[in-house]
Amino acid sequence: MNLKIAVLPGDGIGPEVIAQAKKALYAIGEVYNHEFVFEEALMGAIAIDKTGNPLPEQTLNLCLNTDAVLFGAIGDPKYDNNPNAKVRPEQGLLKLRKELGLFANIRPIKPYKSLIDASPLKREIIDGADFTIFRELTGGAYFGAKTLNEEGTHASDLCEYSEEEITRIAHLAFKSAQNRRKKLTMVDKANVLETSRLWRKVVQKVSLNYPDVALDFLFVDNAAMQLILNPKQFDVILTENLFGDILSDEASVITGSIGLLASASLGEKNALFEPIHGSYPQAKGKNIANPIASILSAAMLLEHFGLFKEANVIYQAVEKAIEYKVVTIDLKPDSKFGTNEVGEFVSNFI
Amino acid sequence: MNLKIAVLPGDGIGPEVIAQAKKALYAIGEVYNHEFVFEEALMGAIAIDKTGNPLPEQTLNLCLNTDAVLFGAIGDPKYDNNPNAKVRPEQGLLKLRKELGLFANIRPIKPYKSLIDASPLKREIIDGADFTIFRELTGGAYFGAKTLNEEGTHASDLCEYSEEEITRIAHLAFKSAQNRRKKLTMVDKANVLETSRLWRKVVQKVSLNYPDVALDFLFVDNAAMQLILNPKQFDVILTENLFGDILSDEASVITGSIGLLASASLGEKNALFEPIHGSYPQAKGKNIANPIASILSAAMLLEHFGLFKEANVIYQAVEKAIEYKVVTIDLKPDSKFGTNEVGEFVSNFI
Numbered sequence: 075m076n077l078k079i080a081v082l083p084g085d086g087i088g089p090e091v092i093a094q095a096k097k098a099l100y101a102i103g104e105v106y107n108h109e110f111v112f113e114e115a116l117m118g119a120i121a122i123d124k125t126g127n128p129l130p131e132q133t134l135n136l137c138l139n140t141d142a143v144l145f146g147a148i149g150d151p152k153y154d155n156n157p158n159a160k161v162r163p164e165q166g167l168l169k170l171r172k173e174l175g176l177f178a179n180i181r182p183i184k185p186y187k188s189l190i191d192a193s194p195l196k197r198e199i200i201d202g203a204d205f206t207i208f209r210e211l212t213g214g215a216y217f218g219a220k221t222l223n224e225e226g227t228h229a230s231d232l233c234e235y236s237e238e239e240i241t242r243i244a245h246l247a248f249k250s251a252q253n254r255r256k257k258l259t260m261v262d263k264a265n266v267l268e269t270s271r272l273w274r275k276v277v278q279k280v281s282l283n284y285p286d287v288a289l290d291f292l293f294v295d296n297a298a299m300q301l302i303l304n305p306k307q308f309d310v311i312l313t314e315n316l317f318g319d320i321l322s323d324e325a326s327v328i329t330g331s332i333g334l335l336a337s338a339s340l341g342e343k344n345a346l347f348e349p350i351h352g353s354y355p356q357a358k359g360k361n362i363a364n365p366i367a368s369i370l371s372a373a374m375l376l377e378h379f380g381l382f383k384e385a386n387v388i389y390q391a392v393e394k395a396i397e398y399k400v401v402t403i404d405l406k407p408d409s410k411f412g413t414n415e416v417g418e419f420v421s422n423f424i
Numbered sequence: 425m426n427l428k429i430a431v432l433p434g435d436g437i438g439p440e441v442i443a444q445a446k447k448a449l450y451a452i453g454e455v456y457n458h459e460f461v462f463e464e465a466l467m468g469a470i471a472i473d474k475t476g477n478p479l480p481e482q483t484l485n486l487c488l489n490t491d492a493v494l495f496g497a498i499g500d501p502k503y504d505n506n507p508n509a510k511v512r513p514e515q516g517l518l519k520l521r522k523e524l525g526l527f528a529n530i531r532p533i534k535p536y537k538s539l540i541d542a543s544p545l546k547r548e549i550i551d552g553a554d555f556t557i558f559r560e561l562t563g564g565a566y567f568g569a570k571t572l573n574e575e576g577t578h579a580s581d582l583c584e585y586s587e588e589e590i591t592r593i594a595h596l597a598f599k600s601a602q603n604r605r606k607k608l609t610m611v612d613k614a615n616v617l618e619t620s621r622l623w624r625k626v627v628q629k630v631s632l633n634y635p636d637v638a639l640d641f642l643f644v645d646n647a648a649m650q651l652i653l654n655p656k657q658f659d660v661i662l663t664e665n666l667f668g669d670i671l672s673d674e675a676s677v678i679t680g681s682i683g684l685l686a687s688a689s690l691g692e693k694n695a696l697f698e699p700i701h702g703s704y705p706q707a708k709g710k711n712i713a714n715p716i717a718s719i720l721s722a723a724m725l726l727e728h729f730g731l732f733k734e735a736n737v738i739y740q741a742v743e744k745a746i747e748y749k750v751v752t753i754d755l756k757p758d759s760k761f762g763t764n765e766v767g768e769f770v771s772n773f774i
């Protein structure tokens with residue numbers, strides 16, 4: 075197979091971890107005879123520094139015209155505590171999601187057997203947990219109108235959803251549930267929010283097409299609790315953008331480290347793959363960031379193009395790395411292995 | 425002291441647990457010579473059933489003219505999955521919060537030594553955790569304009585905040601931090617939301633009055649993770665309405681049961697005390713609901729009126745109940761004690 079892949083390393087630890095994902099893909103390409111052509115481009119704080127724009131035209135055009143995008147991380151503390159910053163790195167990512175129409179962000183959560191004790195949660199709570207979060211990615215408060223009055227004393231964010239936006243991701247989530255344990259949990263705040271009530275209504279309607287999938291509902295406050303109390307109850311979780319952002323970071327503790335979690339963002343035509351961790355600026359350049367989430371994002375990319383055997387080899391390589399404790403310090407505080415070593419191990423295994 | 429207390433048992437398990445809180449207050453009144461006059465009123469689903477209104481005029485007037493409100497729980501599943509319901513129980517509570525101006529909801533989180541193993545989190549993660557969440561309670565998406573178009577295909581919720589709304593709760597939170605370990609963590613999503621950027625700006629401004637308090641910031645997704653990874657890092661958490669709703673339910677797992685957590689909602693003139701758990705309809709009438717959160721809400725009420733000695737007796741009684749395992753099944757699955765027995769134990773101890 076020939077694939078043209080846009081690579082956006084982004085900020086902080088992005089470049090280091092993405093380098094390891096590329097290494098794994100190169101190895102797969104050699105062994106299985108695929109041609110992966112990578113083209114790098116700027117996005118985020120680094121793009122602002124170099125061009126003034128967090129998502130330069132050129133980057134966007136590249137992403138629109140490739141088979142897939144592999145993305146690292148975004149964000150820089152110098153923008154975070156400056157409420158007056160006019161451009162922000164995150165705008166680049168949000169604009170890219172919107173322009174590529176990446177409405178579904180899919181985040182699988184499943185602890186590795188050999189890492190179960192790395193979680194702050196007790197073994198019996200998480201052993202056997204296995205669920206996927208479907209987070210809507212191009213709507214809600216992320217993209218609604220924002221206001222700030224002239225005096226800078228009053229601000230607003232609008233959260234909006236349409237039936238169409240809910241329907242399309244609901245179908246994906248139900249289909250995924252059909253291939254899993256046939257349970258879908260819709261998370262919302264329908265006792266307070268109008269948009270949540272629309273979600274509930276539309277999801278009930280879509281569910282009629284999937285009579286073999288059991289549908290239930292949880293309020294987001296309760297869901298935040300249930301994820302920790304009893305994560306095994308979940309199969310597929312479907313939720314709106316901001317709730318999905320919060321719950322999927324929370325759910326990462328089940329696996330012991332957010333450095334293990336990959337995600338796929340899908341649209342009608344385009345697809346982007348990224349680790350769910352952020353830019354982790356404190357770790358930048360220190361060779362301590364966990365590259366596994368990025369490497370697994372590459373595996374999700376392969377799956378997306380039907381290369382299941384190849385993806386599986388990456389999954390196995392990662393499992394071996396974890397089993398042999400070739401891991402970064404987030405998983406083993408006294409580890410002597412760094413970002414590069416873990417990436418090397420994985421690509422050598424392939 | 426003479427106190428007139430409005431009692432709103434509400435829905436589900438509300439009446440059962442509130443009965444135990446009243447019992448504790450009666451006992452305190454007798455032993456310490458205070459006169460607590462209780463007046464009961466309707467709110468929630470039960471008020472809709474009886475009057476068509478989740479917050480009848482009479483209830484509101486009573487609450488406006490008492491020293492404090494003791495509230496149970498609200499909500500009934502028959503409204504939750506009906507997106508077309510015109511009146512909802514929760515509207516009663518939201519309206520009450522607004523009308524009484526209860527802008528600050530204060531939720532202390534601290535595990536009981538003897539219950540540390542009841543948490544899904546490992547002992548070493550939670551032992552020593554002790555923090556308080558300040559949740560803004562009368563603004564944000566809970567109260568902004570809501571729309572649903574005529575076809576029922578498009579909905580919106582507006583999240584709004586003003587400098588004034590942020591300033592008043594920020595002062596309370598900083599003052600609390602001054603009396604604690606002098607650390608305040610502001611939780612927001614300033615990399616995406618305009619309202620969060622306003623929060624950040626205003627809180628930075630307010631912080632100048634509290635140079636002895638260390639201020640830091642966390643994005644809400646990261647906060648949802650940090651609460652579980654390392655809850656001991658927190659002292660006072662300050663956040664907006666919806667984030668506070670989610671994070672405080674999540675934080676309840678640290679204590680082993682949401683049935684242990686009380687809250688105070690304060691305004692300029694009024695105060696309301698309530699357990700943070702919901703109406704838990706499945707448990708209604710079964711004498712299995714944990715009354716401790718309600719009893720502790722009563723203790724927070726006493727503290728609010730300066731009755732620290734009396735509040736302390738309740739805290740001690742609750743600790744004894746937990747130590748002697750006179751607890752409900754959420755804390756000890758094979759317990760033979762129910763709501764009443766736990767309540768009896770506590771009031772007898774007083």
Ligand SMILES: CC(C)[C@H](C(=O)O)[C@@H](O)C(=O)O
Binds near residue numbers: 350615616645
């Ligand atoms: C960087 C930020 C804008 C982003 C988000 O909130 O979507 C991140 O937290 C994520 O989850 O991908």
Ligand SMILES: CC(C)[C@H](C(=O)O)[C@@H](O)C(=O)O
Binds near residue numbers: 295517
């Ligand atoms: C019942 C509901 C409206 C309420 C809220 O979301 O505020 C509850 O969850 C709470 O936390 O007090």
